[in-house]
Amino acid sequence: VHSIFKRFREPIFVIALLAVPFVLFFVRAKKGRDLNALDRAVIFIIAPAEKVITLAVFGVVDAWQAYGALWGVREENLKLRRDNLKANQLEQQAAELKLENDRLRRLLDFVDKQPPARLLIARIVAVGASPHSHTLRIARGTDDGVVKGAPVIAPEGVVGIVSQLTGSYADVQLILSPLSAIPAIAQRTRSRSTVKGTGDIARCKLTYALRADDLQEGDVLVTAGGPGFPQGLRIGRAVNVVKKSHGLFLEADVVPAVDFSRLDEVLVVLDRAPAVPQGVASGPGAPGSGP
Amino acid sequence: VTWRAGFVLLVAAGLAILESVIPHLFHLRAARPDLLLIVVLYLALRDDVVQGAALSAATGYLSDLSSATPAFLYTFLAVLTFVVVRTAGAALRTEGGIQSAVVAFGATLGHSLVATLIFGFFTGSGLHFEAAPLLWSAFGTAIAAPFVFAVLRRLDASFQHADEAPGGLL
Numbered sequence: 001v002h003s004i005f006k007r008f009r010e011p012i013f014v015i016a017l018l019a020v021p022f023v024l025f026f027v028r029a030k031k032g033r034d035l036n037a038l039d040r041a042v043i044f045i046i047a048p049a050e051k052v053i054t055l056a057v058f059g060v061v062d063a064w065q066a067y068g069a070l071w072g073v074r075e076e077n078l079k080l081r082r083d084n085l086k087a088n089q090l091e092q093q094a095a096e097l098k099l100e101n102d103r104l105r106r107l108l109d110f111v112d113k114q115p116p117a118r119l120l121i122a123r124i125v126a127v128g129a130s131p132h133s134h135t136l137r138i139a140r141g142t143d144d145g146v147v148k149g150a151p152v153i154a155p156e157g158v159v160g161i162v163s164q165l166t167g168s169y170a171d172v173q174l175i176l177s178p179l180s181a182i183p184a185i186a187q188r189t190r191s192r193s194t195v196k197g198t199g200d201i202a203r204c205k206l207t208y209a210l211r212a213d214d215l216q217e218g219d220v221l222v223t224a225g226g227p228g229f230p231q232g233l234r235i236g237r238a239v240n241v242v243k244k245s246h247g248l249f250l251e252a253d254v255v256p257a258v259d260f261s262r263l264d265e266v267l268v269v270l271d272r273a274p275a276v277p278q279g280v281a282s283g284p285g286a287p288g289s290g291p
Numbered sequence: 292v293t294w295r296a297g298f299v300l301l302v303a304a305g306l307a308i309l310e311s312v313i314p315h316l317f318h319l320r321a322a323r324p325d326l327l328l329i330v331v332l333y334l335a336l337r338d339d340v341v342q343g344a345a346l347s348a349a350t351g352y353l354s355d356l357s358s359a360t361p362a363f364l365y366t367f368l369a370v371l372t373f374v375v376v377r378t379a380g381a382a383l384r385t386e387g388g389i390q391s392a393v394v395a396f397g398a399t400l401g402h403s404l405v406a407t408l409i410f411g412f413f414t415g416s417g418l419h420f421e422a423a424p425l426l427w428s429a430f431g432t433a434i435a436a437p438f439v440f441a442v443l444r445r446l447d448a449s450f451q452h453a454d455e456a457p458g459g460l461l
Contacts, residue, residue, distance in 0.1 A: 009341070013345075014374060017347075017348050018371060024362060025361055026413060028363070029413040046357070050312050054315060054316065057316050127314050130310075130357075135357070137311065198421075199407070201424050
């Protein structure tokens, strides 16, 4: 046996190197990934380097842009003063409208069943290393209260969910990933469907939308709510809507509301509890500290 | 583990960082080079079987870690790519930059197709081929290949010099 092993050492070694990862992938293909100690150690080394490079480059770009901006600052200042006056007027009108809205809501006895979400601002430090991956790496992890499966959003709409975690970093699986599926409703018709990723970098697929629904080109799709994403977040627009003469469902693509290649920061939805600890912003777009 | 293997892993780790950071900094959506695949190609064409396969697996593991796909897909694909390119190695010449670019272009296309097939088949997410991103990625990898090959050749040359010199590194 020893001589056979010695003679076929190379093929045996290579076959083992092929077989072991394949079996492990096969066993875990439909499950998420839980990082082991080695995984965490490697990410512990690599992720800070990614963060330093990203912050350094953006820092240089910001400094250069700030220098360039000084040239037009006087004209911009005058324009901003005028805009500010207009904004003050609009703010007063908005305050009036809000009070009116509150009165009407009380009159209608409308209660928002959805508790407010706690949002954590996270800086993106890198994207998935493989061109086939659809992930972002953010500089927030379990130490900040992020949990696996936590929804991640941007002011423009839905980004994805947290798929793997270390203490200080998390990888976000984008809605473009073939593993992603989000319950959705059409904003105009309130018809339900599911937005699935296909691996395409610019489009998702709309599934389980009934053919009888009045879905049209350009209709906005928002999250349907439930245990995952908060309700009413913009997912994208329906395009290429095809209603065949047969079948239960129509076919359509979805152009995501978020341009994932131009994101610098995202918001992680921690939970729906009302408490707001330090460094955690409440409500979409609320100010907060970066990582 | 030899010093040379350690340095190859360091280069791979550095390339993994670049591969994650550059698309984010330059807002690249499609033309993303697969730098770690180029390392696997170099190993398949230059290294001995046992060390090359092991280093390819380690390189694939690095790719796996930052892809958040089901674990070990890219580890398996890296070793598979190593075996295929190694087997075809007699017919492949990568002495010049253009040759390495052509090999990288073809290998990226094959790698992407197999990755899409395996991913779609085993995760149950279905098959979705998109030709444009696949070609752009292959194009980006082809452009990067001569540079990565040059870095690794330089690394190997420095170890050869060290071996030839009395009292070298190894």
